[in-house]
Amino acid sequence: MSVSWKKGLATVASIGMVGVLLAGCGTNSTAPASNGSSSSTGSNSSSSKPVEGGSITLDSTQAVPDLDPAIAFDTTSAEVDEAVYDTLITYSKNTYTIVPDLATSWDVSPDGKTYTFHLRQGVEFSNGDPMDASDFVFEFQRLLDKNMQPKPSPGNQFFMDIQGAQAYYNGTAKTISGVSAPDKNTLVIKLVKPEQFFLKVLAMPFASAVDPAFVKKVGNAAMDTTEAMGTGPFEVQTNNQNQTVLVKNPHYWKKDSYGQQLPYLDKITINVNNNSTVDALHWEQGQTAFMSPWLMGGDGIPTAQFPTIMNSPKYKNMVLKQDQxxxxxxxxxxxxxxxxxxxxxxxxxxxxxxxxxxxxxxxxxxxxxxxxxxxxxxxxxxxxxxxxxxxxxxxxxxxxxxxxxxxxxxxxxxxxxxxxxxxxxxxxxxxxxxxxxxxxxxxxxxxxxxxxxxxxxxxxxxxxxxxxxxxxxxxxxxxxxxxxxxxxxxxxxxxxxxxxxxxxxxxxxxxxxxxxxxxxxxxxxxxxxxxxxxxxxxxxxxxxxGYYCVQSWVHGFYTSPVMYDPFGSIWVDPGHNS
Incomplete structure (x- = not known):
């Protein structure tokens, strides 16, 4: 099939009815994470305590065009942005269930038009700057700035039902009247009309927490291409047309039930290679940790290699399937x-x-x-x-x-x-x-x-x-x-x-x-x-x-009908570095 879609993010592909994990291998007993995070159980998990450290290598058919969550509107960018940035809310593992992320809880007014989010305290960006409610106000202003340089956000269309959004977008108001931060730990969003799906919109990467001081320091252009500063499990070390390298965020706030700080991995290297047949060969040889639709495009397995992998006794038990x-x-x-x-x-x-x-x-x-x-x-x-x-x-x-x-x-x-x-x-x-x-x-x-x-x-x-x-x-x-x-x-x-x-x-x-x-x-x-x-x-x-080919030495991997690959929960066998 074609590997391109006109628009949209498959994470948020995205998303409805509960998705089902159709096939897989391994056991399902990795301990759940605490502090409001979803568990790292999945069809490629281990019953032993997760091991910290190690690295993985992956292939991608395309380079990451946009690091800035306000700009990213393609599946390749979202794959990386979701590992670097957090949103107010997210989805629980392989379901459509909305769960807390940077917000610990929220209230909705009886008329369905006012959302009050209570934020998690003590969260820091990967440079150590503290995160608070004003960071979200800043991001909404970026999303709705039609004159933002070097290019405006394509995500503004999803937030026009916020009170004052249209006026701010048109330049007739200096603030967005429907977005406010009464204090550092509270964010209030008011809509002109109730939207049953508004929480799903907020789970999109567009509405991530960003560090205003960092953005103002490096500028929007660098923020979108080579620099990034989020509260997610990883931070960007390198991003160019040939390679993206992510390293562990030392200030990440989530821990698992053993008290271990997430993420487990120290480093993720994503090499850009648009020869999907070679990408499949790398995986078959054990050089890469997994292939997925977000890395390979289409259904995740290069069309030419699909019969080989699916008919191989060695490989077919390493394949997970997820309706998309x-x-x-x-x-x-x-x-x-x-x-x-x-x-x-x-x-x-x-x-x-x-x-x-x-x-x-x-x-x-x-x-x-x-x-x-x-x-x-x-x-x-x-x-x-x-x-x-x-x-x-x-x-x-x-x-x-x-x-x-x-x-x-x-x-x-x-x-x-x-x-x-x-x-x-x-x-x-x-x-x-x-x-x-x-x-x-x-x-x-x-x-x-x-x-x-x-x-x-x-x-x-x-x-x-x-x-x-x-x-x-x-x-x-x-x-x-x-x-x-x-x-x-x-x-x-x-x-x-x-x-x-x-x-x-x-x-x-x-x-x-x-x-x-x-x-x-x-x-x-x-x-x-x-x-x-x-x-x-x-x-x-x-x-x-969606087909996901996952090595047996990779644990904590799970598929989702909404989210991208779960970099934050993955760990590898001791001493294994791909």
């Missing part, structure tokens, strides 16, 4: 006139014909069975997923019906469309398969395969007639998929890339966005899903399963 809230789809642009020409895809029957001509089993085969089929714009692991779609929203492979629909639409002699995608090997195979499927019903697909950057420029302009893209959760809620991808107010933002617009769908989405009734939200989102699928807004293709 990430999907892929083929977008069908519904704009009546596109690039100065009448667009046949504005006719719903043409789009429905393409739905009936699509065979997801071919995409599954291309990906060596490492993915699941998809029939709607939500992954099956997400709360709000519709178990039984309406008949009008359900499609199966039916070439005769597809041809009949094209005839009814006035295209009995066929038509030609342009398709855009990134130029990776797997994406090209999928594009060619789709091209062959459409040819069976008389649709000629002209392929334009370009770099990921150029693809985004074209698709986000709203001028790509057909395109293949994907979405990974920013936070675990159906709104992050449905409202972002189908609300007409997202056309200008470049998220609704196929120009889909329906007043009834907008009404349902806007109502669900601020409803605090979970059953009502599920009902509304179900109506949205059935409507956009009846309208054949786009063709769902596949959803990801």
């Amino acid at each position: 809230n990430s999907i892929y789809y083929i977008g069908l642009n519904v704009k009546p006139v596109l690039n100065g020409k009448p667009n046949p895809l504005s006719n719903v029957k043409v789009r429905q014909a393409m739905e009936y001509a699509f065979d997801d089993s071919q995409f599954i085969k291309i990906n060596n069975g490492a993915v699941l089929g998809l029939n709607q714009p939500l992954p099956s692991t997400m709360e709000g997923y519709v178990q039984n779609l309406d008949p009008s929203a359900t499609y199966s492979l039916d070439i005769s019906k597809a041809k009949q629909l094209l005839k009814e639409a006035g295209y009995a002699n066929g038509l030609t469309v342009d398709m855009w995608d990134e130029n990776t090997d797997t994406a090209q195979k999928e594009d060619q398969a789709f091209q062959s499927m459409m040819k069976q019903i008389g649709i000629n697909v002209v392929l334009h395969e370009v770099t990921w950057k150029d693809f985004l420029t074209k698709a986000m302009s709203g001028t790509a007639q057909v395109y293949q893209s994907g979405w990974v959760q920013d936070f675990p809620d159906a709104s992050d998929f449905l409202n972002t991808l189908f609300n007409s107010n997202q056309i200008a933002a470049g998220n609704n890339m196929n120009n889909y617009s329906d007043p009834q769908v907008d009404q349902w989405l806007n109502q669900a966005e601020y409803s605090t009734d979970a059953q009502e939200r599920d009902k509304l989102y179900g109506q949205v899903i059935n409507k956009v699928m009846s309208d054949a807004a786009w063709i769902p293709t596949i959803q990801n399963i």
Whole structure:
């Protein structure tokens, strides 16, 4: 499959229903951590007392583009930022349960609009500076500063419902009226409307504690590229295009139940190597500690090596599986006139014909069975997923019906469309398969395969007639998929890339966005899903399963449907340094 998603963080991929650890090896008895931290049990844990010290080496297919948590909006950056920075709240291990992190507790007002967080005392940044509530106020100001240099935060969109956020963003207010620190240990956030998912938004790396004195000293540019200062388990020693090195934060506040200070590891070295086949070979030879979707992209195991690893008696017992809230789809642009020409895809029957001509089993085969089929714009692991779609929203492979629909639409002699995608090997195979499927019903697909950057420029302009893209959760809620991808107010933002617009769908989405009734939200989102699928807004293709290949000498590793790799809980066999 493609290794890129349009936007989003898979940690926060992210996220819904409780995720399940599907497979693994080893025992599950590492002692839990204290001080509010989650335990380090997992499918690669040991019954013995965790050993402090040691180091691991990892491979990554991409360099870390953004160290600044206010700027990072990609999975590679989030993998590192989550190890360096802490947020007010986080998720418990491999669940969707929100638990304390830098906040020990919080209160929510009866109207759901005021959140009061009580902060953990005695926490320090890795340089020894004390952390307090004003550090979060400072970070929210950075998030909502549209003129921040060298670039503003892409995360501001998630916090616009805070009182005064829009005024501060517009430059008409010098402070954010809805964010305050009554004292060093208390943070108050006030919303203009209640958001059922607001805690999930706060668990995103954007809302991390940062050290104002350090940021002002080094500047935003250095903060994003070579410098970092958080309260997390590790600090950045090196970050460049070839390597990222993390070392133990000596001031980290968490300890395990044995009284040992976390993290256990002294050092993590991440080497950048975009040859995923070589990365897999390094792991097979024991040179690297683990492979994961956040390091390797896609499902975590390079496509070419998937059969070898999964069919090997030696390696298959080292593989963990985790359902992921990430999907892929083929977008069908519904704009009546596109690039100065009448667009046949504005006719719903043409789009429905393409739905009936699509065979997801071919995409599954291309990906060596490492993915699941998809029939709607939500992954099956997400709360709000519709178990039984309406008949009008359900499609199966039916070439005769597809041809009949094209005839009814006035295209009995066929038509030609342009398709855009990134130029990776797997994406090209999928594009060619789709091209062959459409040819069976008389649709000629002209392929334009370009770099990921150029693809985004074209698709986000709203001028790509057909395109293949994907979405990974920013936070675990159906709104992050449905409202972002189908609300007409997202056309200008470049998220609704196929120009889909329906007043009834907008009404349902806007109502669900601020409803605090979970059953009502599920009902509304179900109506949205059935409507956009009846309208054949786009063709769902596949959803990801995350595969994690973990060496037997690595302990404390666990998977999560929301969080990135648990660097803070990992320990290795005594004397083992990879």
